Amino acid sequence: EPEVTQTPSHQVTQMGQEVILRCVPISNHLYFYWYRQILGQKVEFLVSFYNNEISEKSEIFDDQFSVERPDGSNFTLKIRSTKLEDSAMYFCASNLAGANTGELFFGEGSRLTVL
């Protein structure tokens, strides 16, 4: 069964360092998303991506964050200068028809720990 895959599963970094989280969405999907979940809290939307551009982003997704689909398969989230409060589980998701319709498939997550 097709699945969304994410790497790394866990990354530890020093405050101020750049981090890139990678995702391979399901191959025929058109909409891609990043969410985050701080330990013990609810899942929060970061950004959605369609047709090679950001379609929507939340207040969390400030200038420190960027997304890219460099090669037609990978979908990356970059955090330029990590802060302690960026420590969270980051989930990539994808679907075929947009978040408002149809099932959204999540990856297993990348746990980011900022020291």
Place this chain on the structure above:
Amino acid sequence: KNQVEQSPQSLIILEGKNCTLQCNYTVSPFSNLRWYKQDTGRGPVSLTIMTFSENTKSNGRYTATLDADTKQSSLHITASQLSDSASYICVVSAYTGGGNKLTFGTGTQLKVEL
């Protein structure tokens, strides 16, 4: 402000028993409501999706109900198993004509014991 509230926050039941989880929402304009199961440290997995016109949907031992008038939903788990131990998240989608407007609840942490 769009909000999704879930209750109870946590629940412990014995294997084989049934349970019902609740979700109340104030999301507008309503598009659909989803229930996800999230195992600890894993990504959420979809259980059901219901639109405005659907008031019940089943997926195996999971049955979700929706009352769009009162803006309430429930997830009923029948004959619970140890593997049902997880967080169950209610997610409500607001129709915006495009883009993402999913509002997540904080989840109900279910533990099934022998």
